Amino acid sequence: MSERMLTMAEAIREAMCIAFDERPEVFLLGEDVGIYGGAFGVSADMYHRYGAERVLDTPIAELGIVGAAVGAALSGMRPIVEIQFSDFTAQAMDQIANQAAKIHFMLGGALHVPMVLRTPQGSGTGAAAQHSQNLEPWFASVPGLKVVVPSNPADAKGLLLSSIDDPNPVIFLEHKLLYKIPGREPVPEGSTRIPLGVSKVVREGKDLTIVATGIMVNKAWEVCEKLSAEGISITLIDPRTISPLDMQPVFESVDKTGRLLVVQEGPAHAGFINEVIAQMAGSASFGSLIAPIKRLAGMNIPIPYAPQLEKAAVPQIEDIEIAAREIVKNWR
Amino acid sequence: MSAQSLIMGHPMSSPAHARHALLYMWRIRKFEEAVEDLFGRGMMHGTMHLSIGQEASPTGMCMALTLQDQITSTHRGHGHCIAKGADLTRMIAELLGKEIGYCGGRGGSMHIADVETGNLGANGVVGGGIPIAAGAALASKMMKKGSVSVSFFGDGAMNEGAFHEAANLAAIWKLPMILFCENNKYGMSSSTEKAFAIDNLADRGKGYGIPAVNVDGNDVVDVYEQAKIAVERAKSGEGPTLIVAETYRWKGHSRSDKNLYRTKEEIEEWRERDPIPKFTSKIIEAGLMTKEQCDAIAQEATDAIIAAVNESVKAKPADPAGLLDAVFKKASA
């Protein structure tokens, strides 16, 4: 077995191609997903391989696109929608939150919506406030949506294949900065899946538990490496699926480390990561805490443009390092 | 459509067709009366939107469809659901919050769907069903099912972005779809005169390259005839049609509507254009049925509704125990 180091864009494309080959009802639709290959090149060449009918270019009409995907999903297809930037899901929110999410429940289970909505999110590209948000809490707060936030190519592939298999609507949030970066781990060949709703313990340590999402998993990894040299050992947990959320590994880890640091890129106020804190506070593992829970998240501001401002708006490796060191040092 | 042409080889000139049209219009009328009564007695939770006066539009449209053809419906959707062939007991039971209701009490009046009859569901959001119908038509085209999808919506929905986006997608992809506008003159209290700067809503079709036609929404024969043409066009791959059916709701938008925005004279004028007696006299005149036969059909509809209500009232109330498990569909092994 070769050790293939793919980028996340390549891994996602591979997953889509596997699904296209396995299921004739899978198709991709979105703005410029065809000959252009998608705004971030994720569907590059798929147009040539599968043709214009299955790699369907759409007009710029997010509500119509998602609505069409919902209707197609209700009628036997398995659409993958690409929305060019997650920020534009605001245009399509009726179809996402009022239609796709609720149809199975409110129609008494008569119908279901097997669709995946893939969309890039996150800051770091200088695209400013309307092209850089992390909107996990929008989707995570709507019952009926599954929400996946992959942090690396191997996970992205396995999670996307599971998302396409899933009979429910799945929002698949891809961080733009991860598209071109190869992961730390090889991407397995073939039709492999990673189940939704299973958190991954990325590494294990005894002094601190870090729960991080998306790109923050990668930043936290760097901190784990650095502090490990200083004798601080850290457990790093990547929930991968934020709806449904698997907290069990977090509880088990905190029972051992007694310290919890949570990290997300999106704004702190009412952010997804607060759910991790809330569930911890209400759990039996609360009594294992030997330190207050620490949260690192984006500032409560729109993402600014200038590079130094943009950097200041969201947690950086140094911020995580400082926070991790302080918790371990101050709370013994 | 004159009585003459009914006899002269028109599709609805068979007694079976006439009977179907009359029976379904009566079913819708009696269903809505029953709903109003049940609501008035406080037996129904929430709210309701009645389509009394509009029965000819869904009846005529759905008579041109097969079971495989799909529809999306609106908040004022009881008529579409019945016309497409839904079970009356399961509908009433849903309104009364019963386990045997179409949605197990989770959806209510605005969310009834029926897979068996190709009904993708009523929709609480104005215009919400239009892109979904486009998607269903897209699936039909991709899967070569040969079916057509119809989106029912009101005049109000024509000003929603969803209409414009879906109409454009249907047009550029030549989807087997019918955009069926029931123009009942008011989006809640806003008249079409206030909400549109065009006189004829069908003019909107031109902007998307979609052929559009006006029909008398209170004439089931006219609706059926145009529906048939649109279905044939869709099924032969020529793309969508916009049908604008001129009709009128006798009742308020919902129960708490005082009709402050329209006159008694206007309501009276439209009551005179009641689609049911209009069609009844037409078929009697054409010799397709006798008055006694027509009365018997009305009675049949009434009896069916009474039976549905009596059965529903006795049914088991929906159980909250299963709520959490109802959010996601379980993956089939």
Added chain:
Amino acid sequence: MSFKYPVVMPKMSMTMETGELIIFHVKVGDHVKSGDVLFEVMTDKIDMEVDAPADGVIDSLLAEPGAVIEIGKPVLIMLTDTEVMAFDFGNEEVEAVQVEQIEQVEVKIAPPTAAVILNESVKAVPKARSEAAKRGVDLRTIAATGPDKTITMHDLNNAQVDPAMAARQKANRALIAKGIEMSRGIAQASFSRTVNSDFETATLIRAWASVLRSRPDLAIHTHVGVALIIESKYGSALPVFKDPDHLAHEDLKALVASTSEAAKNGKVPLAMLTGATTTIFDVSRYSMNSSTPLLFPNQVTSLTIGYGTESEKNISLTIDLNFCDFYDGALLLDALVASITKH
């Protein structure tokens, strides 16, 4: 006209339960057409006209204008040519459509253990708190070194129980226990009164001292010494205020404040440890109404201050009947209450 149709008070909004009949637009015998207005009603939200569901004749009117009618109850009866959908299932079946209430699960909260109650007033990390409860450690005895003076696990694990402190706690407990034990053998009587709670501790001490001084026949010492029971980390501390009625009010007030603060940390000046002729125990700060009376050896009286209401306190006086008559208690308490009330 072969069908009787009851026109009911309609439900017109999601929240409506009753409606008031304002006026009838028809009278018995009137011929009406479908859509004609029959009557007007007023609800919490709107006024509305109710119209005829079909053509027909008014048969009877069942209510007077002004009547408040439940939804679903008939307002008038009309006779119609065609059957109008109408259902009447009686109350029993209406009950059946009521949404079942989700059974309320009674949440039972286990009473906290003694150690947890004790540890409530200190700041500690959750693990230290649960461990302390498990080990039976009083967290107040542990020095906090964590941020914001929070007790960390490190603090708990490294806390040495100070033998001197343990000895003092033990001695203090023994003192109180001995007092109680001896009080039991004394023939005693207790009296209580409710007073306004707007007096300061210093006022009470001073007033009580002067009341006692006014009855030299009761005093077995030449001076009056008022002991005040204060909770400290070493257990109960009993600083004694000697002849407090000889001090100016402001001075006594300052002395009571500084002594109380010091006593909480177990620091009572040596000179204040002896010479008590009476004891005051204020249990009102624990929201207690009263407690077991205490009569220490050689003290003829003791006072317990209990919580009454938001604006009142209970003062209980216990006297040793070997030294005074039964009614003396009543007189003393009356004099005390008069003195602090006058103040």
